[in-house]
Amino acid sequence: MRNALLIARRELRSRVRRTGYRITTVGGLLLIVALFLLPTITHAIDDATRTEVAVAGADPATVAALQRALPERAPNGKPTLELRRVASAAAAERLRRDGEVDGALLLGRVARYDAKEPGDEVARLRSALSSVAAAQRLRRRGLDGAQIAAAFAAPRLAVHDTDGKTVSSQSRSLVYALLLMLYMSILVYGAAVSSAIVQEKASRVTEVMMARVTPLAHMAGKLGGVGLAGLLQFALWIVAALAILAAGDVLGSSAGIRLADVPAGTFVAFGVFFVLGFAFYGTLYAGLSAPASRIEDATGAGAIPGVLIVASFLASTVVLGNPESSLARVLSFVPPLSPMTMFTRVALGSPPWWEVLVSALALLAAIGLVLVLAARVYRVSILSYGTRQGLGQIARMMLRPS
Amino acid sequence: MTLVLDTVCKRYASGSAVSDVSFEVPRGAIFGLLGPNGAGKTTTIRMTLDIIRPDSGELRWDGRRVAELPRLLFGYLPEERGLYADMPVAEQVAFFGEISGLSRRDAKARTARWLERMDVAEHVGTPVAALSKGNQQKVQLLAAVVHEPRLLILDEPFSGLDPVNHALLREVLPELQAAGTAIVLSTHDLEQVESLCDALALMHRSRLVFSGPVADLRARHRDRSHVRLLFRGDDAALRRDVRALEPDGPPQGDWLALGSTDGASVDDLARSALRHGELRELRTVEPTLREIFLKETAAAAG
Numbered sequence: 001m002r003n004a005l006l007i008a009r010r011e012l013r014s015r016v017r018r019t020g021y022r023i024t025t026v027g028g029l030l031l032i033v034a035l036f037l038l039p040t041i042t043h044a045i046d047d048a049t050r051t052e053v054a055v056a057g058a059d060p061a062t063v064a065a066l067q068r069a070l071p072e073r074a075p076n077g078k079p080t081l082e083l084r085r086v087a088s089a090a091a092a093e094r095l096r097r098d099g100e101v102d103g104a105l106l107l108g109r110v111a112r113y114d115a116k117e118p119g120d121e122v123a124r125l126r127s128a129l130s131s132v133a134a135a136q137r138l139r140r141r142g143l144d145g146a147q148i149a150a151a152f153a154a155p156r157l158a159v160h161d162t163d164g165k166t167v168s169s170q171s172r173s174l175v176y177a178l179l180l181m182l183y184m185s186i187l188v189y190g191a192a193v194s195s196a197i198v199q200e201k202a203s204r205v206t207e208v209m210m211a212r213v214t215p216l217a218h219m220a221g222k223l224g225g226v227g228l229a230g231l232l233q234f235a236l237w238i239v240a241a242l243a244i245l246a247a248g249d250v251l252g253s254s255a256g257i258r259l260a261d262v263p264a265g266t267f268v269a270f271g272v273f274f275v276l277g278f279a280f281y282g283t284l285y286a287g288l289s290a291p292a293s294r295i296e297d298a299t300g301a302g303a304i305p306g307v308l309i310v311a312s313f314l315a316s317t318v319v320l321g322n323p324e325s326s327l328a329r330v331l332s333f334v335p336p337l338s339p340m341t342m343f344t345r346v347a348l349g350s351p352p353w354w355e356v357l358v359s360a361l362a363l364l365a366a367i368g369l370v371l372v373l374a375a376r377v378y379r380v381s382i383l384s385y386g387t388r389q390g391l392g393q394i395a396r397m398m399l400r401p402s
Numbered sequence: 403m404t405l406v407l408d409t410v411c412k413r414y415a416s417g418s419a420v421s422d423v424s425f426e427v428p429r430g431a432i433f434g435l436l437g438p439n440g441a442g443k444t445t446t447i448r449m450t451l452d453i454i455r456p457d458s459g460e461l462r463w464d465g466r467r468v469a470e471l472p473r474l475l476f477g478y479l480p481e482e483r484g485l486y487a488d489m490p491v492a493e494q495v496a497f498f499g500e501i502s503g504l505s506r507r508d509a510k511a512r513t514a515r516w517l518e519r520m521d522v523a524e525h526v527g528t529p530v531a532a533l534s535k536g537n538q539q540k541v542q543l544l545a546a547v548v549h550e551p552r553l554l555i556l557d558e559p560f561s562g563l564d565p566v567n568h569a570l571l572r573e574v575l576p577e578l579q580a581a582g583t584a585i586v587l588s589t590h591d592l593e594q595v596e597s598l599c600d601a602l603a604l605m606h607r608s609r610l611v612f613s614g615p616v617a618d619l620r621a622r623h624r625d626r627s628h629v630r631l632l633f634r635g636d637d638a639a640l641r642r643d644v645r646a647l648e649p650d651g652p653p654q655g656d657w658l659a660l661g662s663t664d665g666a667s668v669d670d671l672a673r674s675a676l677r678h679g680e681l682r683e684l685r686t687v688e689p690t691l692r693e694i695f696l697k698e699t700a701a702a703a704g
Contacts, residue, residue, distance in 0.1 A: 203485070204484030208478065208484055211452075383453065
């Protein structure tokens with residue numbers, strides 16, 4: 001145990017020191033900052049895409065009523081179609097020609113709208129105009145404000161969410177981003193176990209190590225070190241993300257996602273399923289690449305876990321589409337797939353706790369099995385060089401321990 | 403504190419690697435493990451270090467099976483050298499000390515002391531990959547001895563060493579020996595064995611051919627020593643007197659170089675030579691370890 005910890009510590013230190021690790025860590029941080037700055041960037045874009053229309057031939061009250069009939073707001077809170085009252089048709093036309101506004105609306109007996117490229121604002125203007133005109137006609141017929149308001153009141157439509165589990169598109173995209181991160185990290189860190197072992201073999205340190213530690217402690221140390229390097233990276237990223245979210249909440253920024261909206265369970269589940277997934281796939285990578293003497297030989301060994309990881313991701317997109325379907329339920333229990341499929345279900349809604357527990361236990365059993373098999377291969381082949389071991393030989397080592 | 407191998411056997415799928423090998427490394431000795439490539443030396447070493455277990459037989463250190471003993475007792479310099487290339491020198495040596503069983507504090511203290519002794523103290527923070535080859539060799543040796551093991555196994559320690567490190571290693575080994583470390587030196591460099599080792603084991607094709615003090619091996623081959631003389635005169639008559647007198651090297655001017663290998667006594671040979679001519683040189687030549695080695699392995703093969 002002590003030896004496994006020492007090996008893990010050494011592995012972690014040497015990984016953290018590498019330029020590649022630092023670049024990906026900093027790159028990830030920048031990406032997170034960029035993601036959270038995105039709303040601010042979209043504000044600027046929203047401003048640019050806002051339509052402004054100069055209105056002539058109407059009193060201020062009418063223009064205000066028109067504006068009220070155009071309720072659509074951009075995410076930054078400003079109206080998507082903004083009206084500006086001007087004194088005369090000539091003034092409106094001048095503003096339009098100078099590019100100060102996008103269109104000129106001239107009201108009178110016949111209303112007229114001039115724009116270089118009349119777009120979807122025309123339909124909205126038309127509907128706003130007709131409702132304002134209808135209200136004015138009603139007023140002329142002697143109805144008072146309350147009566148008019150009552151006439152225009154929308155009928156009440158009560159909407160019931162029978163499922164109670166409606167997923168907003170915002171949290172769905174957050175889950176998708178986390179799933180993608182989980183997928184990439186299991187793939188990257190699983191493969192890193194493989195290269196850590198083969199590199200140590202290629203540099204002939206294993207012989208020195210085997211005189212001091214058992215193969216199992218060596219394998220456990222390698223897995224632990226690589227896994228911790230991954231966890232450390234995520235911890236940094238998640239802390240950064242939470243810090244930005246918290247700062248946004250405090251400053252009252254209108255960022256797209258608020259801390260209160262992100263269920264804490266999602267991050268916990270991410271950590272748990274990364275550890276479980278990494279334990280399964282890292283061990284598989286370790287066992288399959290122990291017989292390789294050179295990095296080139298190990299790439300072949302990575303094919304099997306690689307395919308399984310991609311399959312898990314594809315299965316998870318099925319779950320993402322319909323997390324409560326029976327197919328999604330089944331997929332979330334199958335061990336090599338469950339790190340990602342069950343995570344997706346947990347992140348999207350709340351499957352019954354016992355389903356999560358059963359899935360995790362099945363996964364733990366699978367990890368135990370892979371660990372036993374990988375340790376057998378590891379013990380036999382960690383010091384063998386030269387002859388390339390095919391899958392057949394590796395299978396024999398697993399089934400018939402010497 | 404002795405290492406005892408008791409009828410140790412190890413078979414691989416490809417055949418027997420070590421069969422029925424028994425020998426003893428005496429306390430505080432520098433012990434040579436000799437044999438041509440494929441003789442079973444590396445397998446023997448790996449079993450001693452409990453990297454692999456024997457199929458039968460036992461390896462004991464001080465009466466206890468090596469598998470039960472803490473790794474702190476053993477030090478190992480493998481033939482295929484290997485270090486963590488990106489790890490700084492001091493950290494690396496301390497890591498190997500710790501993984502051998504030293505406490506962190508102890509590992510650091512001993513690392514500092516050994517770096518000083520081996521003259522690499524100025525490189526403490528340098529990654530191994532950035533060191534000169536000679537300094538890498540020093541660090542490799544340090545990784546094997548930093549925990550000051552009771553039994554140090556060196557597999558071909560002199561191969562590839564530059565002259566400076568060669569001299570340093572020859573200086574350090576007796577120091578370790580004096581401090582009570584038993585040293586097993588696996589090699590096929592017989593000169594090293596002759597000048598360094600007190601005792602040796604000779605292996606050939608997975609079997610033990612000889613084990614014991616170097617002097618005993620020599621005594622066993624004393625009858626193979628031969629008499630060599632430089633003679634001028636009637637060599638045909640001399641050869642009639644002394645059978646099995648063969649040319650032994652090229653003539654030097656009109657002096658003939660002759661040698662006898664069948665145990666003719668020096669006295670007889672001298673008397674006959676003086677009867678038939680003149681003598682300039684007469685000496686008994688002991689077989690070199692190389693000759694003994696070749697003879698022993700040939701006998702074992704036959």
